[in-house]
Amino acid sequence: MKAKRRNARRRWAVGTVGCLALVAGCRGIIGGDEPPDVSGPDPTGLSCDESAGPTATPMRRLSREQYINAIRHLVGGEVAADIQGALDRVPPDSLDPEHGRDYATQDQAVSQVHTDIHWDVATAASLAATNSPERLEALAGTCATDGDQGNDEACVRDFVRDFGRRALRRPLSDEEIAFFSEDALGSATDVSAASFADRLVALLQAPQFIFRIEDGADATEDDADLFPLTGYELAGRLAFHFWQAPPDDALLEAAADGSLETDEGFRAQLSRLMADPRFDAALHNLVTGWLRLQDTPEYAGLDQNAQFMAFANGIEPNDALGSSMRTEVERLFAYYARQGTFRDLMMSDRSFATDEALASIYEVPVWDGEGEPPVFDDPRRVGLLTRAAFVAAASSRSHPILRGVKIRQRVLCSELPPPPANAGMDAPTDADLVTSREFAENLTQSSNECSVCHDMINPPGFVLGHFDALGRLQEEESLYATDGSLLATLPIDTEATISITPGEETTMSDPASLSEAIVQNDAAQTCLARHYFRFAYGRTEDMDADGCQLRSLRDSLIDGTIEDMMMQIALRPEFKLRRREP
Amino acid sequence: MIKTVGRRQFLVGSTCTLAIPLLGSLLPRTAEAAACAQAPLRFVTMWTGHGGVWRQNMYPADAVYDQQMALYPGHDIHYGALQREVQDGLARLSPVLEASDATLTDTLVGKMMVLNGFDISQYMGHHTGGTLGNYGQKTTDNGNVSRPTIDQVMAYSSSFYPDLSTVKKRSMHIGTNKHGALSFGYANPNDPSSGVIEVPVANKSLELFNEIFVPPDDGEPTRPLMVDRVIESYRRLTKGTFGHAARLSSSDRQRLEAHIERLYEVQRRLNVQASCENVAVPTEEADSYPNGAYGTDLSGMGQHYSLYNDVVIAAFACGTSRIAIYKATEKFSNDVAPGDWHDLVAHQAQDNQVAQDTLVESKRYFFEHAFLDLVSKMDGVVDADGNTMLDNSLAMWTQESGNLTHHSICIPVITAGSAGGFFKPGHAVDFRNRASNALIKSTTAGEALERKPGILYNRWLANVLQSMCITPDEYETNGTPGYGDVIRQVNGGFNAEACWPDRVYADASDPLPIIT
Incomplete structure (x- = not known):
């Protein structure tokens, strides 16, 4: 991995891509005759004033x-x-x-x-x-x-x-x-x-x-709009957050006897909640929303497509396949959320495939769901980014642009605008005897208007080029015609120059380097912290007003485990307070 | 042949300037209002995603538009009588508007309108709410205000529903809210400051039927409802009897008040008595067939919509609802990988013949098996006034975009029914200004993508509202004509002012020529 540092690393970078990007293929003119403003990534610090307290929390249903x-x-x-x-x-x-x-x-x-x-x-x-x-x-x-x-x-x-x-x-x-x-x-x-x-x-x-009505206590003495939660209200927040369910009798009892309002009692209940199988609901919701797992390809009906069936080569496209891909990432996340770090998640060499189809894609034994998950043989299969749910597409050719978008948008929280008005989403035809990478480059490098954004979007997708559209490892890219015949077999180039940290470019060619670069950049941890905040409080974060909490979550993710981050939100003072809207 | 100018121009040109504020009284709206009060009007919208159908595929051949009139100086509109071509058992108005000649009959064609040239005068990108007037619901933020969609304006208007005694469900919503809802309304219909929220869709057709069906009275004594007690529990909370109301914010109390209003609506519907004796109770669930979301089973999708259509017609016949909104997806092809529809068809169809052909077939299928299935069934039901249900309705099918996906220019509008006589169907009308080159650019691909600015979609929505007895003073915001925001902006360096001069905004509540 060759790194070229232009600026000092910014610890608080959040990875905003300041470009008007075409998310898919680019052929359009974006935003009029003026070239888009491309000032490059705009690192934004998370401000923090610990004395400010929580932002207003409306009554939630x-x-x-x-x-x-x-x-x-x-x-x-x-x-x-x-x-x-x-x-x-x-x-x-x-x-x-x-x-x-x-x-x-x-x-x-x-x-x-x-x-x-x-x-x-x-x-x-x-x-x-x-x-x-x-x-x-x-x-x-x-x-x-x-x-x-x-x-x-x-x-x-x-x-x-x-x-x-x-x-x-x-x-x-x-x-x-x-x-x-x-x-x-x-x-x-x-x-x-x-x-x-x-x-x-x-x-x-x-x-x-x-x-969820939280009106049980008087306002604090020095702030008429700031209300401490009662023990019962705390019980509700804890249970609905960590279990997506109401408080059980033990929580209500802890509220009744006052123990929930002590530090020791609160931590005891918190630990109990997180050790309970119902905590899986929170983990599932978080990873699904963070990575938009509901957008994992749907394969039903593709068995009628000769091109795809030739490409699939024995993998049966059906509803279960997409579901299996989604579930595997849920299990991966839950596994490391309970016993690992963000780096473990991003660098994992374990398979969580519990069915034959996905296990065959990964070329590993089926996991029984309880013992040690099988280990991947190939070192290129590393971490979250190489999971089938992350790289798969419902087509015979892989989609490096969408892979890049997913990394930028979901993992790094980069802000990418929607496709411009006259954007085309070209897909290769039988006449396009080029790799998926070359096709994407041809589509998006034709003008400065496209390339300024796609220079950011595409390269991470290129690094994942050794995974085909079903998530299988491939040494060469095989192109199939619409009638299912083999058109060509082409060499794959995965080398790309990527800027994860603003102002810092790195040339890399393997998923491990890409994942390591992401782990080393605080933007990814900040991104997950932002998502967790959204999930926990049911609203989009305010980078200024919620800065203290976001920093706290992010830092606990950097310095500790995923579980630490998830616990941290309840340990923050804001969790035990409610600010009344003006 | 050039006909006379429009109504407003006539008034101005006849030194009747002072009479302009009285325009409303000059129009035959009084008669329409009387008709509104009598006719059991219904409104249906069917929506399919993307759009992107080329003009020559969506609309009748140019020769059909054999008449023209000057809408404004320099802006003629073209129109003609809709007439089907029949060959080999198929009847055709255009490549998309094609069906079995037994379904697309001369009678039905005479009750249809095919309208081209309605524009939302701003870049919309992907959107859903825009179709029914909430331009704030889209992927790009142009500063639009989120507002209720016209179906919800109707649903909570006493002009549309002067009598709610039989109405169990003010509006029925079918399809999927994935990627955005089609309908939006106020959280509290009585309080515009309560916020605009999505209207959820029904999960199952049989469940929807149960919501709109009033079973015969079995004579058993009924226990009083608990709604009063529930409402009282909300009142006690907001007043502080059951808590500390002062600790809640004013917006929280507003949400509770909104809930009380919704409970009143629950109470109202639970007390509805209606006659549904003649309605056959369906036994088959529409959702047992593919619902269009990434589905590829064409015949199954036909069954799906046909079963939902039966429920809608049952509600209309019982009088338990008069509004139905369908949000379908556009994926109706057997030939394309489901997950690739977006890439391989929807976004390629603008200049790829194969993709366009697939798109045309999918839209044609929807036209025949969803839209025509509904309106032909509606035409088979006779209302108490002797008109068919279709005659007393306006059913429209429209798409997310015009002939170029992401663009809301030339949004196709296909209708059936006259809304109790408000509309004069049987026409194909092209409201575009064919003389304008304001939307032509070098990067677009020839005639297939030819785009001409027309008139505002806001005006179409306003006409729909008027056809349903909603007058401008009820739907206009601060006297702004039309329905929907009036932002004038086009992506790509076009001259928006040249596309849509001020006059098209000023006239956006006026009845449309030719068809009203």
Whole structure:
């Protein structure tokens, strides 16, 4: 690896690409007659004023996943299974990666459709949970079915108090207990199934259930808009963040006895949450949003494509293949998140393929999901960037431009504008007897308008040239015609000069060097820290106002493990505070 | 043949300048409003992604446009009667607008409009919300204001829904919100400051049917609803009885108020009684067939949309909804690798014949099996006023872009129905200014990419709103004519002022010539 330093390394660089780039192939004129402003990467420091406290946090609704988990938590798996149809209708949270909305938690919209379906779910759950004496007993106790009218009032109050505490995630006041005890006919003593169903509807529609309302404590003395969280509110934040689910009884108990508000008690609960299998939900959401794994190619139908089938050479294109690629990266991330560093993730030589198809792509044994993951034989297969989900395309030729975009946008958080108006997304035809790299170069190096951006975008993709469009290692690139016949076999050139750190160019030709360069550049860790912040707080980060937290997350990722970073967000003072919007 | 000038020019030229503020009263809108109040109007939009169909493939042959009129000095529009060509069992208006002659009948053709020359006068890139007027929902930020789409303007307008007693769902939304929603509305329809949010789509056709279907009354006594209690719990929270309202921000309280409004809507729909006795309950789920998202099974996709169309028509017939919005993907080809559609077809079709052919086939398929399937079924249902359901509706199919993908110039609009007589269908109209070279540039590829500026898409949206009884004072923002933002900007160094002179903005709420 040859490095040419132009400027001193900037520790706080965030990797903004200050160019008007064509993300795909470039043939268009961008932004008019004036050449685009190409001032080069614009390192932006993360400012930090620790005395500023958190930025305003609006009241948040439960995400789809959190809402469904909360319903399941409250009514139990058997009832939840009965109302699966209603739960399936809960609208998916809307993502908009082009505007920085990568995570379900960032969608805070509540539409009429949400409210309609929440109502239907509450109704379905209440009916299913009371549709037999056994279920009614499971819900409200034997007092609901024992025929003893003497205990009915207490039966109702106890149910509202206990179920309400779990549903609203805090103890109910006496007034609230009285309110939620009344059924649709105004009775607070009726223990019939219909009456309990009414109470369930009211509690599952309550604002404190649908929304995460944090209003339990007075403002701090010196800042009227800054509120410390109560123990119960902390329990909610912890559980919904680390589990995407409501707090369990142990968390609520820790809130009740005050231990959650002690440093020792808080850390104990934090460790418990992160050791729990439910922590996988957070890991899954984070890596999916960070790398946009939902955009992994879909292969169903490609079996009708002679060109692809000739290229695939025995790999069956189906839904399972893309799913397997996505899952492998989720497992990779979870593995190192629990026991490794960011560098481990980026330099891993382990396969997490648990099915034959992907394992054959990687040329390793299938992993059983529990023991030591198999090790890749070829040293070029290193780290996250060489995973099938990262390099694959649903075509017979690889796509170095999109690989470069993925590295710039997702791994380094570089800002790339959308394709210009008259951009073409040319793909090679049978007449293009050139490598994927050459085709991309021809497409994007034809004018300065294109090359200024693609000089940044393309080279990282070129370095991954030894991986074909299914993620298999290839020594030469085989070109297939649309009828499936072999057109040519061409040598691959993976050498490229890349600027990861602003002002510093490095010539490299193998994925290990590329990954190492990325690891050594703080932009990648800053990028993951930014994504984690978005996921945790459900909003796009403010590089200034949230600078302290971002620095803290990034530094914990540089100096420690991925798990350290994930824990760090809860250890920050901002996690235990809420700033009221003006 | 050159016909008379437009209405506004006539008034100005007739020394009626002072009468301009009274234009509304001069138009036959009173009669239309009366018709609006009587007719059970419905509105349908079908949307497919990208666009990029060449003009000669999307629209009828030039010879069809055998008449012209001066819209403005130096801007003639061209039009003609829609007439199908029939050969070998296929009826054709254009390569895309082709179907079985048993489906694309003369009757149906007489109820259609094929409209060219509607422009969003700014670079949109990829967008979804722009189709129904939310130009703020797109990949590039030109400073547009996010606003409700016209379907949601209708959905919450008492002009469109003067009587909600049978309405279970103000609008139905079908398809996928992947890569962006088509419909947007206020979080609280009564509070424009509550923010503009996406309207989610239905998951399943049978679930949608259950939402719009009112089963016959079984005579069983019903238990009172808990909605009042739930609403009361929100009130107590916002008032501080159930918490400390002062600790919430005003925007948080606003969100809770919005939720109360939505609960009122839940209460309203739960109390709806409607007659659906004659509607057959479907048993087959549309989503058991490919839904268009990366699918390649053509016949399956036909089934998919046909089943959703049945639900929509059931809702229209029951009166439980009058708006349906379909957001489809554009992938309808058996021949192209699914994951490569974007690269191999959508973005290559502008100057690649093979890709263009594939695109044409996909759009043609959608036209026949989604759009025509719907409107022909609608034409088979007779409303109480003796008109067909289609006559009392406006169904339109449009695409994300015009004949060059990413560009919102010459957005194709294919319609069926007259909206209760507001529109005069049976025409192909080309609103483009064919004399203008303001959008021609050397890098585009000849006639296939020939682009001419037309009139504003905002005006089309305004006409749609008017056809659905929404008057300009209800939909215009600060008196700005038309619907949607009016930013004038073109990427690529074009002269935007030459493309769209001030007059096209000034007229953006005026009824369109020829078709109204």
